[in-house]
Amino acid sequence: MRWSQLFIPTLREDPADADAASHRLLLRGGFIRQLMAGHYSMLPLGMRVRAKIIDIIRAEMNAIGAQEFLLPCMHPAEIWERTGRLAAIDVMFRLKDRKGSDMVLGVTHEEIFTTVAAELASYRELPQFWYQFQTKFRDEARPKSGLLRVREFTMKDSYSFDLDEAGLDKSFDAHRAAYERIFARLGIPAIVAEASNGTMGGKDSLEFMCPSEAGEDLVATCPNCDYAANLERATAALAPVEDEPGLAAPARLDTPGVRTIEHLATGYGLAADRQIKTLVQVMNGELTLVLLRGDHQLQDQKLVDATGVTDIRPAHPEEIRAALGALPGSLGAVGVTDLPVVADHALRGRRDMATGANTDDVHLTGVDVGRDIQVGTWADLREVTAGEPCPRCGAPLQLIRAIEIGHIFKLGRKFTTALGVTVLGPDGSAIIPIMGSYGIGVERAMAVIAEVHHDDAGLVWPVQVAPAEVTVLTLSAKDNAVVTAAESIYADLRAAGVDVLIDDRDERPGVKFKDAELTGIPVRVSVGSRDLADGAVEVVSRASGEKERVPVDQVVKHVQDLLAAAGR
Ligand SMILES: [Zn+2]
Structure with missing residues (x-):
């Protein structure tokens, strides 16, 4: 080439x-x-x-x-x-x-x-x-x-x-x-x-x-x-949470202006992991309640995988108010029987929890999930976060x-x-x-x-997939001795079965060096007047940057060794 x-x-x-x-x-x-x-x-x-x-x-x-x-x-x-x-x-x-x-x-x-x-x-x-x-x-x-x-x-x-x-x-x-x-x-x-x-x-x-x-x-x-x-x-191996027995029935808690998990936690001493987060999703056109622990986030794909429904979007506030009678921030599943409820495993068996009461500015406490909420589908819905325990060995996940x-x-x-x-x-x-x-x-x-394989100067292809294994640079296209030596090295490498590209353009050496680096060909053989006067050429590995002066009659062997070392 x-x-x-x-x-x-x-x-x-x-x-x-x-x-x-x-x-x-x-x-x-x-x-x-x-x-x-x-x-x-x-x-x-x-x-x-x-x-x-x-x-x-x-x-x-x-x-x-x-x-x-x-x-x-x-x-x-x-x-x-x-x-x-x-x-x-x-x-x-x-x-x-x-x-x-x-x-x-x-x-x-x-x-x-x-x-x-x-x-x-x-x-x-x-x-x-x-x-x-x-x-x-x-x-x-x-x-x-x-x-x-x-x-x-x-x-x-x-x-x-x-x-x-x-x-x-x-x-x-x-x-x-x-x-x-x-x-x-x-x-x-x-x-x-x-x-x-x-x-x-x-x-x-x-x-x-x-x-x-x-x-x-x-x-x-x-x-x-x-x-x-x-x-x-x-998934992660979450530590189990020990709950107090709680109340005989959910109790009303007036929470004026409270719209977030965090606000309920700081303002009323109800830690996020003691709250139930209620999301309302429209799944295949049907309003569905999705429940998670207050400090957990929904993993969208897990909801798709758990339900088999791909057509999912968050419900609009007006749809939510029409169905539940309240706006996001005061929603909950206690007493809801006419909408499907999908809940994350982390809520299983939890007691004495807090959740929205489906009345604006009101929450419920003392909620027992098993007793008070009709869960239709239990599923793994939560997104793990860095540092949670590995499900196999308990080490912190990255x-x-x-x-x-x-x-x-x-x-x-x-x-x-x-x-x-x-x-x-x-x-x-x-x-x-x-x-x-x-x-x-x-x-x-x-x-x-x-x-994976590049640096500031360009690509650094692994030899197995490089566009060519070797490029021979004719550094001065006007010097007959250089042209003859470069052409001879090119022919010898080809004859030895090496995938070689000769840069025989009439361009300045700087252009050829830059293009050789940019295109990421693993081995570069530079044939220039000065080295050639000593019977040598310069061989450079693109990956390591290592340069060596190699006698012209040893170039093929040297290049083959380099390629072999690079895993050809
Ligand atoms: Zn592990």
């Missing part, structure tokens, strides 16, 4: 409104360009990195016996209707063809792979692992941070079909191990965290999370054991910001049931296969590698 012939539009200045380091540096290094918010063009250097990422993922998928497919990215809406996800997934792009038929662009491919699985006939064919690299479309409300949150991207998605739960467990574990190898090879440090299944359904899922300030997720991790969970799913780089799900039989897939079992009876699904975003992986 010759720099003089390639399209590598590097930028000297940071682009405006590129906050994430990966966004800034992939633009500056000439890897990507934005078409519109959330849609990026991949330029030649970006394509080289992307191809190497795909090669690593493909090799590890093939190694666990997965078979590669390619399914369409445009689907008939009707298939999504049959699994109930046409309505449930709000980020789906929808369109009509010229005949007026409803179509969608795939946000994922469970439905479509499952229609192919209808041709599986016998338990003898299971398990099957199927995967593809395919474009996904997601109409994100706020695409941002370059390749980290986009509306169009390549995903490696795979699906497993098994006869029973034990088989699914094995398939899931095989994928988990493959993902750990993939992220290690990509140079991405990954925490494996328990996660919410969201609209996928099923019971268990794990996310692979890369710690990063650019992340949009929070992960609770234990410094003492291997517990890690997305905040959407994390909260770290992270980027999701992979997500693996035990789906169960939701899709195979809805789409009517069965195979014949050993005794001739029809069995519905059980599924898993497993995803890695390719361009997001590229951005995360850039987030």
